[in-house]
Amino acid sequence: MASQPDNMSRRAFLRGSATLIPTVGLAGGISLTAQADEPAPNLSEYQPVFFGEDEWSFLLAACDRLIPGEHAGSGPGALDTNVPIFLDRQMDSPYGHAERWYMEGPFDLDGSPDLGFQYPYSPREVYQKGIAMTQQYCRQEHGKRFEQLDGDTQDAVLKGLEANDINFASLGERQMQASDFFSHLLENTKEGYLSDPIHGGNKHMAAWKMVGFPGARASYRDWVDQHDVEYPLGPVSLNGERG
């Protein structure tokens, strides 16, 4: 049912809309182009600020399983799009420190999970403890670190975390369950993959290009009535990068 705009109308639309994209700094706003030419860092050269070397190795391996890269099929993966850099930067944000959350005791861990999380950890602590427990489990079960396991075994470990088949309490962590850690890791990985590159992930808006989200264009007055027609323009980012 969907129709593609024909080449003529697509070109006309591109020409017309190019003039709508401001290219100078906006009064009181953020310049749309100031950082557009700054290349996103290469993951291999990035020095993590929060995560230690061992934690970083775990994250690289885990992210690659959660959203596998181009090598594993179509579309960019978490490593292609700098998701681990996003995670590292989030740990130093208000979110990482749980600055907005109510973290006063007592911490009652016996209530219904439907009443929301009750463990006393900020996301920074969730990652530190979660990675340590997972590595301990991998050493006990497989005699190796997570990142040294083959892909299928890594997936089995991640599934074990997700389903709480890996018992954190028996490994010494009694306040937080394996699935609590896994859900942070998965949720944050998707956030890094799909949020604006200004936050460190979604390098060159590759994930947006894959799904067809135009990013921060935020102006569709001349498109809203074009029903069931594929939107022809690539995304722009908060920093003015165009894809």
Add this chain to the structure above:
Amino acid sequence: MAKQQPRVDAVIVGLGWTGSIMGMELTDAGLNVLALERGADRSNADFAYPKAADELQYGIRHTMMQKPKQSAVTIRRNLDERALPQRKLGAFLPGDGVGGAGAHWTGVLIRPTPTDLQLKSFADQAFEPGVLQDDMQIQDFGVTWDELEPHFTFFENVCGQSGTTGNLRGETQEGGDPFEGPRSEPYPLPALQDTQNTEMFDKAARQLGYHPFPNPSANVSRAWTNPYGMQLGPCNYCGFCSRYGCVNYSKASPQTCILNALKQRSNFAYRTHANVTRVELAADGKTATGVTYIDENGEEVFQPADMVILASYALNNVRLMLNSGIGQMYDPVSRTGTVGRNYAYQIGGGIHMYFDDIEFNPFATAGATGRMFNDFSPGNFDSASHGFIGGAKMHSSQASGTPIKTPLPKDTPSWGQGYKDALQKYYGHHMKLSMTGSVMSYRTNMLDLDPTWKDPYGMPLLRMTFDWKENELKLSRFMRDRLREIADVLKPDHMEESFQLNGDHFKVTSYVSTHNVGGAVMGTDPSNSALNRYLQSWDVHNVFVPGGNAFPQNFQANPTDLIAALTYWSAKKIKEDYLKNPGPLMSRA
């Protein structure tokens, strides 16, 4: 000894919609007015393009919302469960800072029906005794359609409400809602543009004999200058609306519609990061002397005032009353006391439909974009034969197309190659059929003070006791069946449902609605309402409490239009009668 500020005529606690309206009205009356806002200052410059177009910052990290750190709510589902604090936001997202929820709302601006305002009278007439649950505590609002109509009209002009008129002075109008109460004036502006999903919904609903109409919107469809001289620009369908500030001066908000006019007035001032912890009462407890707040330096300050307007979020208004000893705290066992009584909410549900070959372009939308029909609001259908009271707004809305929130079918993997494939396949190919249902008030759905947890200033947190009741679960099932019929017409390639059904309990972990209402309800009987019909405390006559807290139960649509109309209604009475002769506006007898 707390620091003391110079006395003002009226102090307003909270600077969102109701605080801004009261500020306008009371300064009109010549009063010297001060507003205290516990959050940050916010102006339209804070939302200037492209800042607001950031899903992580606003949609996910809730930058415009209240911080649980400052005042969490503890929640339990029944009187026997131990309430636990909601440590991070989930089921509801109250606003924070100047503008309050009015800065980040979606912008659906719709009236209740005349029946919604007199639901108890309707129930007494339409239901045989014994049909409804005996723990239900529904009541009339104590104010009629005709009394509120001018105030709806005025606020809709303040907002530049965009939509299609359905009932103009009793005459049904083509394309609008034939079930709406009679309007004295048409909508100020025409409806927003339709999108692919609204076109499909409209066609299917008409085929089934319903009466769909465009969601009434406070995202304006055309340029608009409001009665305060404030200007709004036509919506550009940016797709960042609900949970975001508007990049374009197109979404009605306190900032866009009122505050820049109010700030010009020499008899108005406001302070931010001023967190009111309690209202201070005179020795006899019959009048308030002012409020105590914690300023940005953490110092306690006493602000004397002749009148106190509690204009913060519904939940916090109730908490302030409880923490200040205004009125008697509700006791669900003896059913005495009124503050905390009749907390209510809304019930949602929907069918996610996926169409492989249709492009919905969900990012090209206004927050309020959508169509709805009102054929299932109270009085318009025979709910008595199905054993429940209430109704639902049935709609297909498309508030946003931001990608982190992309809905995916439940049977797709949540990670791995399968997740990536699903994201690629389904993004932009989804539309939703939704119902937003009313929630009645019940003996044990209530608010009080938590015995354990406190805020950073040592004040008890608010404790919410709430669960879905049989009446609402029956309503949910009935509406699900109706939405299924619409889905059958539309024939998606794949669909799945999400409804609250028998045996389901309230969960705080995922978003439900920020239409928390009740807890300090209005009425004409001081034994079952905390406020009289002018939103004045029955017990402390110089305290007025405009907000969703005044609803005796919730109806099936969005609350802002009614909250604002009630605020203007209250302000009118203050100006016409109270200021001349301060005292109770209704007698307790």
